[in-house]
Amino acid sequence: MIKFFRKIRQKLLSEGKTGKYFKYAIGEIVLVVIGILIALQINNWNEKNQQREKEKVILKNLKTSLEKDILTHDFHIQAYEKSKYSIQFLIEFMEKDYRFTDSLKYHFGRTTYLWNPSIQLEIFENLKSVGFDIISNKNLKENILSYYSFATTDFITAKNRYDDIMSNASSNILNTRFRAFWNGNYDTFRKTGNADDLNAEMEPNDFESLKKDNEYLYFLRSLKNQHYWFAERNNVMAKKKAENLLLMVNQELLEIE
Numbered sequence: 095m096i097k098f099f100r101k102i103r104q105k106l107l108s109e110g111k112t113g114k115y116f117k118y119a120i121g122e123i124v125l126v127v128i129g130i131l132i133a134l135q136i137n138n139w140n141e142k143n144q145q146r147e148k149e150k151v152i153l154k155n156l157k158t159s160l161e162k163d164i165l166t167h168d169f170h171i172q173a174y175e176k177s178k179y180s181i182q183f184l185i186e187f188m189e190k191d192y193r194f195t196d197s198l199k200y201h202f203g204r205t206t207y208l209w210n211p212s213i214q215l216e217i218f219e220n221l222k223s224v225g226f227d228i229i230s231n232k233n234l235k236e237n238i239l240s241y242y243s244f245a246t247t248d249f250i251t252a253k254n255r256y257d258d259i260m261s262n263a264s265s266n267i268l269n270t271r272f273r274a275f276w277n278g279n280y281d282t283f284r285k286t287g288n289a290d291d292l293n294a295e296m297e298p299n300d301f302e303s304l305k306k307d308n309e310y311l312y313f314l315r316s317l318k319n320q321h322y323w324f325a326e327r328n329n330v331m332a333k334k335k336a337e338n339l340l341l342m343v344n345q346e347l348l349e350i351e
Contacts, residue, residue, distance in 0.1 A: 149228050150350050152221065153343050156238070159217045160340040166212060167333035173207060174325050180204035181318045188311065194301040199277075203294030205317065206268070206276065208260055210253070213245035213332065231349075234342050241335045249328055256324035259317070267313050271304060272296045 180201040187198070221228075221238070229235040264275050277295045298304045 145228060146230070146350055148224070149230060150347065152217070152224070152228060153347050153350070155220070156217050157340060157343050157347070159214045160336050160343065163213050163336045164333060164340070167329055167336060170210075171326070171329050171333065174321065174329065177204045177207045178318070178321055178326065181314060181321060185311075185314055185318070188305040191305060194298075198301070199295040199297045200293050202272065202296035202298065203276065205314065206260060206264070206294065206296065208257055213242075213249060213336075215242065215245065218242040218245075231342075231346050234346055237339050237342055241339050244332070244335060249332055252324045252328040256320065259320055259324075263313060263317075267310060268296070270299075271307065271310055272298055 181204075184198070184201050184205065187201075218238075226235055226239065229238065268275055273296075275296065277297070304310055
């Protein structure tokens with residue numbers, strides 16, 4: 095093609111058609127520039143498609159991760175509903191001065207559940223290494239950062255605070271009032287592997303004295319409030335954030351596909 099254009103230019107020069115030569119040369123330059131621009135446009139389009147494919151893979155992985163997070167949040171919300179119920183049940187039971195029944199040991203056991211939720215961070219770490227700019231939707235990117243910022247700061251802080259409360263109670267309050275911390279039907283759990291089959295239990299040394307024990311009753315009443323602020327509230331917030339983010343991810347995947 096270049097040889098063809100060169101022959102035309104040489105013919106125009108040999109015929110003394112200088113004006114036509116320059117016009118032709120300018121036209122040729124314009125064609126070359128247009129060709130370069132088209133090539134650049136195609137290259138940009140290919141790069142954009144490749145980026146969108148990478149983004150699609152990341153969003154699909156994020157979707158899977160969020161779905162697992164939501165299941166985890168649901169599990170802990172249900173577990174802490176039982177714990178909250180047992181705390182309130184014991185407060186009312188002892189305030190009404192009822193006699194000890196064997197089933198109370200399971201309620202005492204449930205009051206000591208540790209908050210051990212988890213938010214999967216693998217996809218977040220992957221995004222950090224790839225770069226958050228791969229997420230083309232600005233609003234979605236901001237919500238991803240918001241969710242994982244909550245997961246690595248407020249969520250963890252609340253978990254640690256609640257764990258500290260229970261650890262302190264185990265060493266300074268429960269140790270002198272109960273026969274053991276976290277007895278349970280572990281043999282049954284080992285056989286089934288089903289968390290629903292696991293029942294922690296704690297039997298008081300002297301239930302009649304415990305009913306009048308102001309230090310323990312203060313701990314139990316306070317635990318009900320701490321349970322809300324550090325466990326229940328944060329689990330619910332995490333689930334709501336995960337659900338909202340999952341909805342946005344699904345919408346973005348529909349746009350990309």
